[in-house]
Amino acid sequence: MQADYILRGQVLSFTDTPFEGDSPEAAAELHEAVAIGGGKVLELGTWEGLRKAHPAAELVDHGDRLILAGFVDAHVHFPQTAIIASWGKRLIDWLNSYTFPEEMRFGDRSYADEIAGRYLDLTRANGTTTMCSYCTIHPESVDAFFTAAQARGQRVVAGKTCMDRNAPDGLRDTAQSAHDDSAALIGRWHGVDRLSYAITPRFSPTSTPEQLEAMGALWADHPDCLMQTHLSEQTDEIAWVKSLFPEARDYLDTYEQFGLLGARGLYGHAIHLEDRERARLHEVGAALVHCPTSNTFIGSGLFDMAGLMAEGQRIGLATDTGGGSSFSMLRTMAAAYEVGQLRGTPLHAAQLLWLATQGSARALHMGDQIGNIAPGMEADLVVLDLASTPAIAQRNAGAKDLWEAVFATIMMGDDRAVAEVWINGARG
Structure with a gap:
């Protein structure tokens, strides 16, 4: 040619x-x-x-x-574009104060279109060509994001966020509607042009066991989809998970017991992992996504890059817009270096560039494409x-x-x- x-x-x-x-x-x-x-x-x-x-x-x-x-950004929340760099909260308070009120607006397709276009323009200006995004519970937010990405010719991954508890009125679906809406979106978008779908339970505290079971069943029906969620971001979050799932062996088990642990799973943050969790994640070949600007901005902790890499874990890098404080993967690489320094294991420039490109692409199972x-x-x-x-x-x-x-x-x-x-x- x-x-x-x-x-x-x-x-x-x-x-x-x-x-x-x-x-x-x-x-x-x-x-x-x-x-x-x-x-x-x-x-x-x-x-x-x-x-x-x-x-x-x-x-x-x-x-x-x-x-x-x-650049490939393996974990973002495009609906949080307008609230990026909001001051001074820990994770749960940050969600209640900033994230949930903003996400309420995405039932309005015109607003979802505006933010989707704004987000893709801002990230393109920073050199990011692919990302894996959470949307909101509204199918309109998924349609808006995929439509905007399709118009720009981008390879992206996204999914409807599913939550049926511990969220405000207007931001909760049900186990059944989450399954059915997600299945319809998979049929409409997955594999079209350069678009791929990720089944997206936000995290186990905002899903009942019934919804997690429904998401696991959906993933079993569509095993070529990715599945994205959050794992062990903050210590108080982990304590909350243990109170909600007293029979679970650990945080990861709240996903594993419902069929939400697998090679095509993306587990954001993964800072405070127990030994069993690390072993199971490696065993199944799941991907862990390091979000360094978010982890420092919200005070979550220091990701163990060196230790996890030495174990052979699959690891990607991400801005975590808007918990992360920048749209830039350059700034994200800089933060990953700084986190590494704080752990006594600084990263080389070649390692940082690889994480922001090939590493994240491999996390998304797209390493042979991008x-x-x-x-x-x-x-x-x-x-x-x-x-x-x-x-x-x-x-x-x-x-x-x-x-x-x-x-x-x-x-x-x-x-x-x-x-x-x-x-x-x-x-x-």
Whole structure:
């Protein structure tokens, strides 16, 4: 196939995971240019070589900018866009004070459309091309999000949040309606274009055993769907779960006993895990999603990245909008580094970039489609200016290698560092 475009820059491709071996840098390689066509990455190589091989392609010269896979955000709440960075609450109070009142508004399709478009525009400006989002209990919120993503050609995952207790009037469904609404949405959206559905019980405190059982049955009927929920985010939340499920062995068991533990499960936060939980999550190949800006902003705790990676856990990275305090995966990577420092296990720039791209894509079981630049992968790309501000530029000028330069942008960068975004082979 002839390429539509050839992009020149420092093209970063991962050939392995940087969490294995002695040298994280060895997991990545740099190329001079990438050819894309038909929405896919066609070829990596030299600028001159690709120009000769694809003479009709449009040339896009980014000089020494870094070209890598678009960021993949594995856990977000798009309905919380308008309340991001709300002050001073712990999880349960934060939900009651900010989240639930805002989510009440999403029964209005026009408002849901407005926020869905706003969220996707804000995240695209920050280099994020794929995310896995919670919606609200309203089917309209799912329709709004998928419609907006479809119009932008994005690969996204989302699902109707299900809650039938411990939530305000107007934000509760039932076990039956949650099952039936979710099943209808799966039929309408799952597998259409680049859209995928995630069965979405918010977390066990807001679902009765009957609803969790219904969600487990739905997942059994649709095993190709993902399932997303929250797990062990805060210690007081865990105590609440134990009071609601006194027969459960631990928090994870409140999902496991209802068929909500599996390889295609996504468990957000997972900070305060017990040994049995860690063993079972690894055994089934489930994904844990690290949300560092949220965990520090709401005071949840410090995720054990090094320990969980050493166990062979599947781990993704996420902003957790709007408990997380930024739409930026650069800021999220910086927070992951800081959390690692506090645990005595700082992350290398290669590890941070891998988590924000290939790691999160693997968590979503999409690692063969997105999250890397390699032939046959979908052409979702972000181009980073490694000298986007005077402060970053002066640090970049003194960097001894690419990884020092990239690290400065991770720690100090924002949307000004995002020079260009490509979604499905087209400029975003």
